[in-house]
Amino acid sequence: DTEVTQTPKHLVMGMTNKKSLKCEQHMGHRAMYWYKQKAKKPPELMFVYSYEKLSINESVPSRFSPECPNSSLLNLHLHALQPEDSALYLCASSQDLRFRLIDEKLFFGSGTQLSVL
Amino acid sequence: QKEVEQDPGPLSVPEGAIVSLNCTYSNSAFQYFMWYRQYSRKGPELLMYTYSSGNKEDGRFTAQVDKSSKYISLFIRDSQPSDSATYLCADDLERKAGGTSYGKLTFGQGTILTVHP
Numbered sequence: 001d002t003e004v005t006q007t008p009k010h011l012v013m014g015m016t017n018k019k020s021l022k023c024e025q026h027m028g029h030r031a032m033y034w035y036k037q038k039a040k041k042p043p044e045l046m047f048v049y050s051y052e053k054l055s056i057n058e059s060v061p062s063r064f065s066p067e068c069p070n071s072s073l074l075n076l077h078l079h080a081l082q083p084e085d086s087a088l089y090l091c092a093s094s095q096d097l098r099f100r101l102i103d104e105k106l107f108f109g110s111g112t113q114l115s116v117l
Numbered sequence: 118q119k120e121v122e123q124d125p126g127p128l129s130v131p132e133g134a135i136v137s138l139n140c141t142y143s144n145s146a147f148q149y150f151m152w153y154r155q156y157s158r159k160g161p162e163l164l165m166y167t168y169s170s171g172n173k174e175d176g177r178f179t180a181q182v183d184k185s186s187k188y189i190s191l192f193i194r195d196s197q198p199s200d201s202a203t204y205l206c207a208d209d210l211e212r213k214a215g216g217t218s219y220g221k222l223t224f225g226q227g228t229i230l231t232v233h234p
Contacts, residue, residue, distance in 0.1 A: 004160070040125065042205055042224030043161065055217045090160050097219050098211065106222070108160030 004109035006091050012115045015081060021112045023074040023091030029107070031097040032074040034066060035090040037111070043090055049074060050097040081116045088113050120144050123206055123225025132234050136193040140206035140225045143187065147223075149209035150182050152191045155227070156202045164204075165191070196232045203227040 004025045013019050023032065031050050035043040047066045048056035054066060063085075065077040074091055088111040123140045130136055138152075149168045153161035165180040167173045173180045181190040189206050206225040211218055 040227075040229075042207075042227055043222075045221060048219055050217075050219075056214055056219055092160070097217070105163045105166070108162065110159050113158070 004091055004093055004107050006089075006109035006112050008112060009110065010113045010115075012117060013078065013081065014117055015083070017081075018077070018079045020078065021076040021089055021091075021114075023076075023109055024072055025093045025107070026072055027093065027095075027107065028071075029093035029095055030071065031094045032068065033092040033094075033106070034064075034074070034076050035092060035108075037088040037090055039087075047076075048097065055097060078114075081114075083116050086114055086116045120147075120223050121206060121208055121225040123228055125226045125228060127229040127231060129231045129233065130196055132196060132198060132232055134196050134232070136191075136196050136200070136230060136232075138191040138193075138204050138206075138228050138230070140189040141187055142189065142208055142223075144208070144210065144223075145187070147208040147210055150180070150189050151207045151209065151222070152178075152180055153205040153207055153224075154202045155205060161205060198232050198234055201231045203229050 007022045033048050034046040036046050037043040045058050046060045049068045052068045063080050067075040090111045091109045092106050094106050121142045151166040152164045154164045155161040167180050167182055170182050170184045177194045179192040205227040207222045209220050209222055212221045
């Protein structure tokens with residue numbers, strides 16, 4: 001199984017709503033990531049988890065709250081988002097935090113397309 | 118100046134054409150160069166990587182790096198409609214934050230390619 005599974009595929013939420021994005025991988029990877037991708041733009045790194053601990057926060061606003069309940073799951077909790085937060089949210093995983101070369105390549109999920117109204 | 122520059126296109130070619138996709142980068146510290154392919158409503162997938170100057174071939178795809186001019190290229194021979202996607206070049210650079218060492222991809226903007234029958 002070389003898949004990263006993300007749910008839901010699409011999400012529409014209001015600015016006062018609270019919602020969560022979910023990501024799951026069963027490859028035994030120890031590093032998991034959240035990326036944000038605006039239309040016609042490249043993915044931008046948001047958070048990095050290594051061994052279930054938050055290692056990197058790329059100065060993301062607190063209305064985005066990541067959580068790693070176990071080594072296979074990664075959540076992104078959303079609260080009081082703005083319309084400009086509408087984007088494709090991608091989860092990814094790699095064998096280890098320092099990924100290089102093909103053995104530790106980054107596996108992306110298909111993403112959650114988020115619309116904030 | 119962006120660290121990785123890529124012409125967003127769009128690029129439209131007939132089936133069977135040779136496609137040339139290009140990126141330039143400014144950071145001399147970049148060592149690992151990758152090409153990701155992203156189909157519509159999907160996450161990026163690693164297509165090819167290289168960490169030295171010269172060519173690397175994989176089937177119909179050839180990745181070329183010229184470190185002296187900081188130029189990265191991807192050539193697609195005998196292009197097929199199934200090659201229609203966005204192609205993202207990326208550089209992998211080890212970064213450090215709060216004592217944590219991690220690899221971070223710097224993506225180009227992506228080139229939208231359409232191969233029409």
